[in-house]
Amino acid sequence: MECQLVMNYLSEYMDKGLHPDLLQDIAEHIKECPNCEERLTLLNLAEEFFTTLEEVDLPEGYSERVEKLIRQALENRE
Numbered sequence: 530m531e532c533q534l535v536m537n538y539l540s541e542y543m544d545k546g547l548h549p550d551l552l553q554d555i556a557e558h559i560k561e562c563p564n565c566e567e568r569l570t571l572l573n574l575a576e577e578f579f580t581t582l583e584e585v586d587l588p589e590g591y592s593e594r595v596e597k598l599i600r601q602a603l604e605n606r607e
């Protein structure tokens with residue numbers, strides 16, 4: 530599986546809204562791919578972040594925007 534494909538599926542992956550075979554392919558890819566693992570970690574952080582903010586409607590392209598927000602939040606914390 531390619532990283533681009535994994536990234537497209539990441540939010541569904543987190544919600545377990547995918548076919549079990551696909552979930553497994555992605556899980557295996559993430560185990561071996563630090564980039565996708567990092568992306569997943571950021572998305573998990575982002576979800577907590579947005580839950581805290583009680584943000585419900587996620588706009589288009591939110592994963593990139595969220596990643597930026599999370600990186601900023603992490604930088605500000607240090």
Ligand SMILES: [Zn+2]
Pocket residue numbers: 531532533535558562564565
């Ligand atoms: Zn990857």
